[in-house]
Amino acid sequence: MGLFDKLHKINDKYKGTKLAPLFNGFHTFLFTPNEVTHGGTHVKAADDLKRTMNTVIMSLVPCLIFGMFNAGYQHYLALGDIEAVEGFFSAAFWSWDNLVMGIIKVLPLVIVSYVVGLAIEFLFAVIKGHEIEEGYLVTGMLVPLIVPVDLPLWMLAVAVAFGVVIGKEVFGGTGMNILNPALTIRAFLFFAYPTWMSGDKVWVHGAVENAQQMAAGKNVDAISGETILGSLAQGHEVHYSVADMFFGFIPGSIGETSTLLIALAALFLIFSKIGSWRIMFSAVVGALVMGLIFNSVVDAGWITEGSKFYTLMSTEFWHHLLIGGFAFGVVFMATDPVTASQTNKGKWIYGFLIGFISILIRVFNPAYPEGVMLAILLMNVFAPTIDHYVVQGNVKKRMKRLKAKTA
Amino acid sequence: MSNDIKIKKGLDIKLVGEAEKSTENAASSAIYTIRPEDFHGILPRLIAKEGTKVKAGETIFFNKNIEEMKFVSPVAGEVVAVERGERRRIMAVRIKADAQQETVDHGALNVASADAETIKTRLLASGGWVFIKQRPYDVIANPEKTPKAIFVSGYASAPLAADYDYVLQGKEKQMQAAIDALSKLTTGKVHVSVGSAKSPMANLTGVAIHKVSGPHPVGNVGTQINKIDPVNKGETVWTITPQDLVILGDLFLTGKFNPERIIALAGSEVKKPRYFKTKIGADVASVIYNEGVTKGANVRVISGNVLTGRKVSAENGSLDYYNNMITVIPEGNHYELFGWNKPITDKVSTSRAMTFSWLSPNKKYKLSTNTNGEHRAFVLTGIYEEVFPLDMFPMQVLKSCMYKDLDEMEALGMYEVAPEDFALTEFVCVSKQPHQQIIREGLDLMIKEIG
Numbered sequence: 026m027g028l029f030d031k032l033h034k035i036n037d038k039y040k041g042t043k044l045a046p047l048f049n050g051f052h053t054f055l056f057t058p059n060e061v062t063h064g065g066t067h068v069k070a071a072d073d074l075k076r077t078m079n080t081v082i083m084s085l086v087p088c089l090i091f092g093m094f095n096a097g098y099q100h101y102l103a104l105g106d107i108e109a110v111e112g113f114f115s116a117a118f119w120s121w122d123n124l125v126m127g128i129i130k131v132l133p134l135v136i137v138s139y140v141v142g143l144a145i146e147f148l149f150a151v152i153k154g155h156e157i158e159e160g161y162l163v164t165g166m167l168v169p170l171i172v173p174v175d176l177p178l179w180m181l182a183v184a185v186a187f188g189v190v191i192g193k194e195v196f197g198g199t200g201m202n203i204l205n206p207a208l209t210i211r212a213f214l215f216f217a218y219p220t221w222m223s224g225d226k227v228w229v230h231g232a233v234e235n236a237q238q239m240a241a242g243k244n245v246d247a248i249s250g251e252t253i254l255g256s257l258a259q260g261h262e263v264h265y266s267v268a269d270m271f272f273g274f275i276p277g278s279i280g281e282t283s284t285l286l287i288a289l290a291a292l293f294l295i296f297s298k299i300g301s302w303r304i305m306f307s308a309v310v311g312a313l314v315m316g317l318i319f320n321s322v323v324d325a326g327w328i329t330e331g332s333k334f335y336t337l338m339s340t341e342f343w344h345h346l347l348i349g350g351f352a353f354g355v356v357f358m359a360t361d362p363v364t365a366s367q368t369n370k371g372k373w374i375y376g377f378l379i380g381f382i383s384i385l386i387r388v389f390n391p392a393y394p395e396g397v398m399l400a401i402l403l404m405n406v407f408a409p410t411i412d413h414y415v416v417q418g419n420v421k422k423r424m425k426r427l428k429a430k431t432a
Numbered sequence: 433m434s435n436d437i438k439i440k441k442g443l444d445i446k447l448v449g450e451a452e453k454s455t456e457n458a459a460s461s462a463i464y465t466i467r468p469e470d471f472h473g474i475l476p477r478l479i480a481k482e483g484t485k486v487k488a489g490e491t492i493f494f495n496k497n498i499e500e501m502k503f504v505s506p507v508a509g510e511v512v513a514v515e516r517g518e519r520r521r522i523m524a525v526r527i528k529a530d531a532q533q534e535t536v537d538h539g540a541l542n543v544a545s546a547d548a549e550t551i552k553t554r555l556l557a558s559g560g561w562v563f564i565k566q567r568p569y570d571v572i573a574n575p576e577k578t579p580k581a582i583f584v585s586g587y588a589s590a591p592l593a594a595d596y597d598y599v600l601q602g603k604e605k606q607m608q609a610a611i612d613a614l615s616k617l618t619t620g621k622v623h624v625s626v627g628s629a630k631s632p633m634a635n636l637t638g639v640a641i642h643k644v645s646g647p648h649p650v651g652n653v654g655t656q657i658n659k660i661d662p663v664n665k666g667e668t669v670w671t672i673t674p675q676d677l678v679i680l681g682d683l684f685l686t687g688k689f690n691p692e693r694i695i696a697l698a699g700s701e702v703k704k705p706r707y708f709k710t711k712i713g714a715d716v717a718s719v720i721y722n723e724g725v726t727k728g729a730n731v732r733v734i735s736g737n738v739l740t741g742r743k744v745s746a747e748n749g750s751l752d753y754y755n756n757m758i759t760v761i762p763e764g765n766h767y768e769l770f771g772w773n774k775p776i777t778d779k780v781s782t783s784r785a786m787t788f789s790w791l792s793p794n795k796k797y798k799l800s801t802n803t804n805g806e807h808r809a810f811v812l813t814g815i816y817e818e819v820f821p822l823d824m825f826p827m828q829v830l831k832s833c834m835y836k837d838l839d840e841m842e843a844l845g846m847y848e849v850a851p852e853d854f855a856l857t858e859f860v861c862v863s864k865q866p867h868q869q870i871i872r873e874g875l876d877l878m879i880k881e882i883g
Contacts, residue, residue, distance in 0.1 A: 033767060053806060057771030061764050061801040065868045067738045068445070068761065070860045071779035071787045073805020075772035077812060077862055080785040156806055200809030200863070297785040301814060367813040367827060416828055420843040427664040 029056075046150040050157035078159040080299045084290035085166050085357065089135070091286050092279035093127025094119060096174045099276050100126055100230040103250060113272045113285065130230050131279055134169035137178050141185040142168075149194050160199030160206070160363075161189065167207035167357060170280025171350065171398075172214065173227040180221060184213045204405045205364045208354075208398055215398070225251035228276035250276050253348045254387065254395055257336045270347040281353035284346065291356040300360045303369060304376035308355040309346060311380025316342025319388060337388045345384050354397035355379065364405040368415040375411055379404045435642045437625065437659045441821040442647035443856055445591040445780055447738065447761075448796045451696035453598050455707040459722065464507045464713035465750035466492055466525045471503065471562060472872075473571045473879065476522055480511045489536035489559060489689030492525055498575065504559030506691035506712045508534045524750075527713075539687040543613040551613045560683045562753070563676035564614075567654070567663050569875045570850035579670040581620040581661050584611075586674050587627035587644050589651030590737040592705075594696035594757045596674055599707065600632040606681025607674065611636055613684055618670070625656050633674060649821065654853040658822045663848045675756050695751065697724060699738075699760040700798040701731045716749045716758055725760050732801045734759040739855035740868070764802025772805065779804065782818060782860050808863040816857040822848065826857050830867060833874030838881055841874055851875075 036052040039045050052058075053075070062069060098118050101107045110118045142165045150157040168185060188210030193202040215222045226232040229250030253275055256263050265275050273283025281287075294300030319338040322328055328335055346352060359365060359379050366375035379400050386396025468476040476493040480486050488508045495501035505527055513526040538558050543551065552575055555561040566573040573579070586596050600607070615622045615638050625642040626634045634641060642660060649655050653671045663669055672680075675693050682690040691712040697719055698705045704723040716733055725731055725746065734741035736755040744750065751758065773786070780797050781787035789795070816826040824845040832840040851868035858867035 029767070029769070053772070056767040056769055057802070057804060058806060059765045059767050060803045060806065061732075062803055063743065065866045066855055066858045067732060067734055067741065067743065067759075067801050068447075068780075068799040068859065069803050069805075069864065070862075071776045071781040071789070071804050072783050072785060072860075072862050073772060073864065074808045074811060074862055075805060076785055076787075077783075079773045156808070158808055160811070198809065200811045298783045298815075299785055299812075362813045363811055365813070368825060369814060369817060372814075412828075416825055416844070419823070419825060419845075422823070423662075423664070423843065423845060426662065427666075430664055430667075 032056075033059075043151060043154070046155065046157050047147055050147065050150070074159045075162075077299055078162045080297050081163045081294065081357070082166050084293045085163075085170065085280070087286045088170060088280040088283065088290065088353070089131070089166070091273060091283045092170060093131045094123045095127070095273060095282055096130050096230055096279060097123030097126030098274065099174075099228070099250070103229045103232065109269075110274060111268075118274065126230070130174050131169060133178055134172065134174075134176065134181060134279070135166070137181050138168040138185055139165040141182045142189050145186060145189045145194070149198065153198075155198065158199035160193070164189075164206045164210075168210050171207065171211050171278045171353065173222065174230045174279055175227050175233050176214070176221055180214060180218050184210045184217070187213045200363055202363060203409075204402055205358050205361050208358055208402050208405075211398055212402060223255075225255055228252055228255075228278075252277050254337075257340060257348075260333065260336045267344070267347065270344070275348075278350060278353075281350040284352045287352040287356050291352075294356065294360070300356065301362070301365065301372055301376075303372040304360045304365055304379075305355055307373045307376030308359055308380035308383075311377035311382075312345055312351060312355075312384050313342055313380070314377075315381045315384035316340075316345045319384070334388060345387070349387065349395045349397065351380075351383055351387075351397050354383070354401055358397075359401050359404070364408060366408045366411050366415075368412050370418075371408070371411040371415045374415075375404055375408055378407075435640065435660065437642050437644040437646075437650065437656060439644075439646035439650050439655065439659075439821040441818060442589075442649055443782060443819045443860070444589070444647045445738070445799075445859065446794065446796045447591050447698075448700040448798045449698050449702055449705045449760075450592055450796075451594065451698045451705040451707055451757075453595070453707065455694055455709055456722075458708040458710035458714065459718045460529070461710070461714035461718040462529060463512070463715055463748075463750075464505070464509070464527045464529060464711065465715070465748075466503065466505070466527070466713055467750070467752065468493070468503075468522050468525075470753040471572055473569075473876070474501075474503075476503065478514065478522060478525070480505070480525070482511055482514050484511045485509070486511060486527065487534045487536050488691070489538075491559070492527075493522070495572075500553070500556040501561055501572070501575070502557055502559050503562055504536075504689055506689075506714075508532070535688045535690075537687050538683070541613075541684045541687070543609055543616075543684050546613070546616075548616045551616055554683070555613075555680070558683050559689055560680045563672055563679060565671050567657060567669050567671065567850065568847035569879050570852075571879070573670050574668070577668045579618045579620070579668045582614050582618050582622045582670045582672070583653050583657050583660070584622065584624045584633075584639075584672055584674060584677060585644075585651055585653040585656055586631055586633040587625055587651040589646075589648035590739055591648070592696070592698040592757070592759055593651070593737055594694070594698075594707070596633070597627065597631050599694040599696075599756065600674055600678070602632075603678045603681070604632050604635070606678045606685060607633060608636055608681070609684045610677040610680035611639055613680065614670075614672070615639070620661070623656070623660055625651075627651075646821075649853065649856055652852055654848070654850050655821050658848055662823075662845075665842065665847060667847075673754065673756070676754070693756055695719070695755070696757040697760075698757060699734075701725055701729065701760040701762055710751065712751060712753055714751050716744055716751060717747060719751075719758060720746065720760060730763045730765070731760050732763050734761070738799070739859060740852045762798070762800040764800030766802070768802075782815060803864050805862075805864055807865065810863050810865065812862045815860055815862065819856040819860055820853075822853060824848070826854065826867075830854070830857075830865070830870050833870050833877075836874075836877060838878065841878060842882075846871075846874060846878060849875075 192209030232250040382400040475496040491502040509529040854867040
């Protein structure tokens with residue numbers, strides 16, 4: 026334990042200094058502190074915020090790994106080097122080539138996200154003299170999973186800096202923010218660099234480069250990297266099977282494609298009681314309801330095949346759960362406890378509306394055929410209002426009790 | 433049996449070291465201590481200065497704001513020390529017990545014929561009044577207000593709590609006398625809750641008996657008030673614990689202040705956890721070392737239970753005025769490598785985030801005082817509600833206390849709560865926030881601003 030004792034001493038040495046949060050941040054990464062209770066309860070439950078955040082990160086790791094394989098797979102598939110795969114365990118998907126390509130493309134995004142975000146967190150912790158809070162550990166993992174694979178690293182760095190400072194620190198840090206930080210970062214990218222966040226080129230590595238070469242007059246085969254939603258919005262034919270969508274062999278943001286793995290992560294989060302099953306469940310219900318409404322509008326013949334909304338509206342209602350970022354957003358972003366509704370009843374309403382509005386925006390937004398990001402951000406803003414009315418219900422009950430007494 | 437209370441929300445924290453049902457007489461304590469801090473919000477005016485000889489039941493100090501309210505000595509002896517803190521605040525009055533015990537005799541009082549005013553005056557003068565607490569604010573009851581009901585919880589659900597069914601055996605007469613007297617002071621009922629029909633309290637007359645079942649905090653009187661007859665704005669209810677009913681009963685029946693009570697010595701660090709007969713204010717050292725705690729061990733001695741008790745020094749700490757147990761658990765002042773991400777089987781958790789206490793719901797744990805993490809802002813939601821049976825929003829109440837919005841505190845139900853109602857939410861809090869302290873400070877603010 027000689028080495029550990031030295032570590033503890035180094036940490037003790039910096040206690041009370043400006044740099045204390047920095048050393049403590051690293052020290053508490055290795056050890057739970059020797060802090061004991063004083064006043065209040067003398068014993069405490071085993072969970073702390075680090076454990077909670079760590080649970081979410083663990084549930085994200087399969088999505089990250091799958092995302093790496095898929096980045097390589099989509100690239101080689103578009104180049105025509107490999108054939109499309111069938112089953113989830115196809116060797117052609119889980120190949121070294123795919124993984125190496127994925128690591129080369131995805132790992133830098135993860136590193137940039139963590140380095141920039143944590144640096145800002147540390148800076149604020151030192152300046153403001155509070156402990157380093159764990160919130161960014163999850164945000165930093167989410168961000169690379171919700172951006173296109175070819176996003177330039179400097180854009181990501183700028184967006185992360187913006188998102189952490191404006192989305193979180195100005196409100197007072199973890200626990201105080203109104204908008205989900207990861208989605209704030211994505212929204213910044215989306216509005217600042219729209220050409221890198223949507224369209225039919227950015228989702229598959231190499232497609233942008235390829236398009237530039239074509240424009241320069243070189244003789245190369247065109248690579249299309251259109252997402253399913255993109256195709257549907259443009260009225261193109263979708264050449265992916267439902268199994269592809271479910272397993273995740275489709276283009277899209279890095280971590281969002283595999284509904285299967287996201288569903289497993291959701292089960293894990295619900296089982297460990299870290300993620301809110303109320304939000305996840307009601308969001309799925311909300312999306313299905315909206316999908317059914319659109320389907321029946323088409324069935325009723327109000328929208329004809331000529332309409333630009335026809336393809337998206339006529340998409341089978343339950344397919345909406347499998348395509349785009351819906352599943353990922355609902356499981357990992359909508360459930361962020363800080364920005365979601367905080368009351369149990371509020372969570373039902375909040376979740377339902379996220380699902381409902383996601384599909385609504387998805388169908389009616391011609392410029393950007395995905396709605397889950399905007400739906401969650403919108404509901405983040407309304408979550409306190411929902412809570413207010415739920416809490417007022419309890420307040421009213423109390424008032425009524427008082428009135429019944431005094432009357 | 434009518435009006436049963438059954439709750440589902442809550443958490444039983446099962447700990448090692450439950451007291452065995454056998455009672456010993458504690459070694460007599462040389463020094464008895466009264467700490468004004470036990471009586472929250474009371475400004476004491478000291479009467480018995482250092483060197484004064486007092487009898488048992490004689491006034492040590494009284495309440496500056498309500499001068500009739502006396503606080504009396506549990507033993508006959510000499511006041512040997514008055515310890516003061518900041519701004520000369522009295523921290524402790526220490527009384528050296530005499531070999532010959534003499535007690536002030538107020539004369540027996542026939543509660544059946546006495547009127548409310550006589551009972552009240554007697555209680556205030558004899559030191560019995562201080563055992564009656566009130567909601568709102570969880571302070572000693574204001575004698576000028578008439579409560580709409582009085583609540584007695586005869587079921588202790590806190591971790592390792594002394595079993596009332598055991599310690600109250602043979603005290604039925606005293607409790608009945610106290611109930612008879614108290615019921616004259618309220619316009620409403622006296623509500624008594626019991627765990628089962630076997631309880632010595634189950635056969636009290638002149639009360640509404642409620643059978644309660646469920647996890648902790650079902651035994652908290654606050655939970656029972658909320659389910660039976662919640663406190664509204666402007667209303668007052670009183671609460672008293674059963675062991676203090678016995679003291680009041682003795683006061684009426686014999687005219688003497690009898691501070692004797694049976695306490696539990698429990699906790700994983702006690703070699704032979706069991707019950708002791710001792711007195712209020714006795715040194716914990718007179719109890720804990722006999723087949724109990726190893727001298728000099730790295731332990732936390734608590735007057736009370738692990739959720740709401742007060743940390744006391746093993747050497748000169750004392751049993752406080754309201755508690756009937758001493759808990760001894762290990763101090764947790766050590767580091768744990770990767771404690772935040774490794775699987776945990778030896779600590780209690782309500783989540784299943786690589787914590788496995790859900791696998792063995794009946795396992796007894798040896799918990800230390802380690803906080804298991806650092807203090808953070810509120811982040812997780814929904815976890816407090818699982819262990820909070822009161823019909824209100826715990827997190828919103830806590831936040832309203834933190835930003836000191838009196839209107840909101842009032843609207844959200846602060847009149848109904850005591851800090852102890854937030855002990856379980858504090859236990860499970862992932863952000864390690866001091867819930868009970870937040871509520872106490874909120875209540876103090878309300879006393880100051882609203883009164």
